Amino acid sequence: MELIFSTWNEVEAYLDRSKGIVIPLGSIEQHGPNGLIGTDALCAEAIARRMASEGEILVGPTISFGVAPFNLAFPGTISVRSTTLMALVTDYVRSLAKHGFEHFYFLNGHGGNLGPLRAACQDLQAERSYGEDGGQRSIRFFFRSWWEFPTVDTLRREFYDDGEGMHATPSEIAVTQALFPEHVKAAPPTNVARLSTSYLREHAGDNHADAHQHRQHFPDGRVGSESGLATPQQGLMLLDAAISDGICDYKSFLESF
Amino acid sequence: MELIFSTWNEVEAYLDRSKGIVIPLGSIEQHGPNGLIGTDALCAEAIARRMASEGEILVGPTISFGVAPFNLAFPGTISVRSTTLMALVTDYVRSLAKHGFEHFYFLNGHGGNLGPLRAACQDLQAERSYGEDGGQRSIRFFFRSWWEFPTVDTLRREFYDDGEGMHATPSEIAVTQALFPEHVKAAPPTNVARLSTSYLREHAGDNHADAHQHRQHFPDGRVGSESGLATPQQGLMLLDAAISDGICDYKSFLESF
Amino acid sequence: MELIFSTWNEVEAYLDRSKGIVIPLGSIEQHGPNGLIGTDALCAEAIARRMASEGEILVGPTISFGVAPFNLAFPGTISVRSTTLMALVTDYVRSLAKHGFEHFYFLNGHGGNLGPLRAACQDLQAERSYGEDGGQRSIRFFFRSWWEFPTVDTLRREFYDDGEGMHATPSEIAVTQALFPEHVKAAPPTNVARLSTSYLREHAGDNHADAHQHRQHFPDGRVGSESGLATPQQGLMLLDAAISDGICDYKSFLESF
């Protein structure tokens, strides 16, 4: 069930059955010479929508815009400030909490979103912490990036090994190739330098330099990723894995409290 | 050409040909008993995408979230604060202006967005007004709600007369029926009270009461609109009209300065 | 009755008779070679005050500062950010709503204010929409720029035809001449280029370029307006028209809900 394709009466009826929702988050940023600028939003949205249709789950509208200032020297990247993403998440959750939603499962497609997302959710809990003790329903959050799903993680290591890299990864590109065959671009040469351990350690969570430095370091936009290894067939397998892992993960979240 | 389906190299090449972009804006809010919650975003996005494919125009990712607090008493509505929408528009424009974009055509699908959108654009011009005189490229904005297109306006009056109303209009519902036949819902009874002149006058631009009052006034969510009159065939005609009017309007904007 | 010349006891007594108030908004910006920098604030304030004295209406203090970044390259212009105007409108309304005011009629004197004003009012309704259903009194807003009053509009077309233009219009200058004969300045040459249809269409609502561009386009500050046509006599007629139209319009707002 998708919120955008429902009527308000249908959502009202859904709330009698469940108080949970899956919210996809993406980013609009360069993904190297053959990756789509919308990759992060497209992947998270597609996985969430298929979780919804196969798992009797409600999926909300995608938050397409993410925090990716380091990619602003590549044309087409649209990066929002952390405070902007936080404002958007805040209003999204406040609106749904007013209707009675309680369990918010964020299905994330971009590493740089996690800090601001967690920050916003702390402030949402703070608001509710100052209110009166009692009456008010409690709300809960869960954060999951789709590449962390165990089957997905196994597959992407198997398919690409250390060619997976950090950005414009073959796994995310493969997923978009499976989803949008009409938008598959020619593969770039496979000559990407592997990242050093110290680079990986320091830059985890998209902790990158400013845009000018970042483009100097990674002139075609790939960050240690052999994007050219991606195939639509792998994309389908990754997508299927993400959907079944995702349904499990969401259900386990619902049952956990 | 759609930004989300492009690579950064393709956007770089596009910027040699044009500095313009079409940006769809919507809202996630109840649209009465048979309207989809995503109606405003879906309509604006669909029109913009088809303008893009038929008119050699670049369309950016949709800003799906709009300002609709008056609908917050209907489950499923997600309303953002004006300041949130303004932050999002600001970051969107700043990012693209950094890449060299100059002409921003906002294709709007929700009346309540126009105030905040104009407010954000004034502040963007203010930022640039404090900078040094010279060097910097000027940027321009244009705001258009799709139902203002002349052919669309003629058609909707012709199809629905005063049953068009203010919200959950048969015209927008017809467009979503044409776009998503699998999501056509049963039509509600056609007994909607027509709006008084003083109501229309005072509430233009979604100048509505708070959510509780608004739901009391319009218990099923329609605001003077005979949503049940919508048909997919009319939707197709409205869509075609919007696309050709839209292409003209955008080109005229590009040439106007 | 003017709020600034009343005591709190008088306001308390007024609230037993009415919950409405008229709030003038202006701008502090250049108005061409013979227009006063305070024109927008002075006109809105004068009309509102005379509505008050002739119509048993309460008028609040003027919000003199408006959003006019495009005029920042002309010395003397003071432009506030949209977010600043919104904060001011928010606090103004919150204060009065706490006292029991319910009907807010904004009498506007500057086009660039309308977007931020509407944005602020949506956020005020949003605040109230998250509160508990019930008890709380509803508040309503109405927005009117004085040149929209029907008699005023007829007169200004009659007096100045297409010399009325967009900024530093002879009508607003005539009103200030009627109000402040001691500040009438020498008329500039009447040689202003008429605005093209595409200019008018694109720049409606003060959707102008940044300050540097704007001054380059309109070197003496007039935007298609033959300011030199203004006379104090016309100003008096416009003022009288505005006052009687305004009283009607406000009363119709009070009765409309």
Next chain:
Amino acid sequence: MELIFSTWNEVEAYLDRSKGIVIPLGSIEQHGPNGLIGTDALCAEAIARRMASEGEILVGPTISFGVAPFNLAFPGTISVRSTTLMALVTDYVRSLAKHGFEHFYFLNGHGGNLGPLRAACQDLQAERSYGEDGGQRSIRFFFRSWWEFPTVDTLRREFYDDGEGMHATPSEIAVTQALFPEHVKAAPPTNVARLSTSYLREHAGDNHADAHQHRQHFPDGRVGSESGLATPQQGLMLLDAAISDGICDYKSFLESF
């Protein structure tokens, strides 16, 4: 010379002679049973305007709205948040600094404004401190509440002794009586309790309780002030003193750097 009654060309010419400006600040708040709600704004504005006309000084438009939350339980009070006043002061100064103004003399009419005013000016200096060393012109601020002027201070002690009190003081009421004889209200009984030393010590600078407490403590709005002692004649004397002290003080500020 008053900014609102000038043209931009006149301001441009003024900037060749001086880079200084006087900015009046007020408040819109209850002033007891016979004080006008606009008292603080009216006094500061009148003194500044007469300084302007008698001293070849430029006066900017009045910031009428002040920070007075403690008076929100008295109908008619409009209090802005500190952050709102700071935003307004920031935009006011930024606009004028862009035109070349350097010396900002704030003529204050309300104690509660001083904290936010100083806070805003620190942040304005901070902005400029991060910029490049060199080129940029330095700006300076000065803060003066009109009752601190030495002759004014002597007169008000002489006229009212400890009946001057803290709020709705006879001195400010006398000034409004001199300015607006048509708005003189009947004097209340002179039975106001004098404030204890510990009260004066703790509440200096309008450091008051919340609105509910404040009204409980001071049910008719006077804070230790015998407002009924005010006469228009005293008002004239206070006004004259303020104007000549003010001109001196401003000139000494201009010369001091």
Next chain:
Amino acid sequence: MELIFSTWNEVEAYLDRSKGIVIPLGSIEQHGPNGLIGTDALCAEAIARRMASEGEILVGPTISFGVAPFNLAFPGTISVRSTTLMALVTDYVRSLAKHGFEHFYFLNGHGGNLGPLRAACQDLQAERSYGEDGGQRSIRFFFRSWWEFPTVDTLRREFYDDGEGMHATPSEIAVTQALFPEHVKAAPPTNVARLSTSYLREHAGDNHADAHQHRQHFPDGRVGSESGLATPQQGLMLLDAAISDGICDYKSFLESF
């Protein structure tokens, strides 16, 4: 009793005995050639902690960061925006007020903090003023810079006369010498120009120029202060005076309401 060295159960028990707390504020900024960058935070914290241990008073954690943009051209200075300090004070007070604290005594160590501190406290009172009348406990604030304590003030005039100056004063440096003998630095030459009356008058409350100007005016960071006169022995005397004056002052605040 120090909050940071207490358990929550101990704070709960304290609240049965008292609702008051002392909150030290400092600044991290250059203090001339022999002053420590942490001087303001170190002095306020030390005085507050000794007030706590000798006076059965609870002291909260120090707000070390202050508003000192004028010192940003001296390496090591960390200045926060006024709005940042205000946010911090707001959250600090809101947290403690939730636990039942009512009496907030700010022991300040840096002049530039007072404006923002007062501004934040007004907004805290504003929040509470919009709430419902009744139930809610009232909160009170008191602001004291330690050098205002009468015995301290007498001593510093006696020790240093007009060599005390405005910044990097011998009195504050003497206090840090008494506290941290291992960090006493060599005294600079005693040749500091005394400040003119007009300078003192205009710059009271750290109303300084931007950082570039400020460093040009005061190249070694001392503002009229003969820092070299400081001795640890004087520091001990100043510290003792501050502690006994402080305990009195705080108790008088608690009893005053």
Next chain:
Amino acid sequence: MELIFSTWNEVEAYLDRSKGIVIPLGSIEQHGPNGLIGTDALCAEAIARRMASEGEILVGPTISFGVAPFNLAFPGTISVRSTTLMALVTDYVRSLAKHGFEHFYFLNGHGGNLGPLRAACQDLQAERSYGEDGGQRSIRFFFRSWWEFPTVDTLRREFYDDGEGMHATPSEIAVTQALFPEHVKAAPPTNVARLSTSYLREHAGDNHADAHQHRQHFPDGRVGSESGLATPQQGLMLLDAAISDGICDYKSFLESF
């Protein structure tokens, strides 16, 4: 070398040798029946200071205040909003970057800080990404919570096994016992329920409920932690491990780019 105990000349000299700094972050929140409210700030500060003294490293002033709204139902907790912590981190970094610092190593003592900290650092990079390409020095961030240091992690598992838990851990309490023997509190009974896998999974990174729920779930404030196992001797060993791991980790960060 500690910034607060240095003069500006000493910092200037340091910048010739290094552009790096260690910044401790803590939190002021309940730590169960025998943990100190300042635990997180005290641990991070002590480790950073000893890294400084043993490793020729500069340590900045501690950011004591963290994001811990879930603990607001326990008296003494002071939680700041994410946006407040972000503002503080922003100003801290901007100030130091102005002086020439480039390498910012955050030594964190509280899980809930990491989201906001990362969010702030993205926005700092965004600011710099919009500037001109070239000239500007790049800045880098690194985030490390002290309990992640490998030797520390081994020791705490060895000492406490699954009694380490999530909050008010015996390891952090042991460190404060080693640092402040005068503040060791009586150990509570060792009967804390171990946390389920689903709890640990969902609540990683302090993703807790609102304050009311949180206290209901964990009535004495310990979250699965056998705080009573802590001893000062273990604290010393943990501290020593943290310091040597920390010096390595920081040096590796400096060399990594």
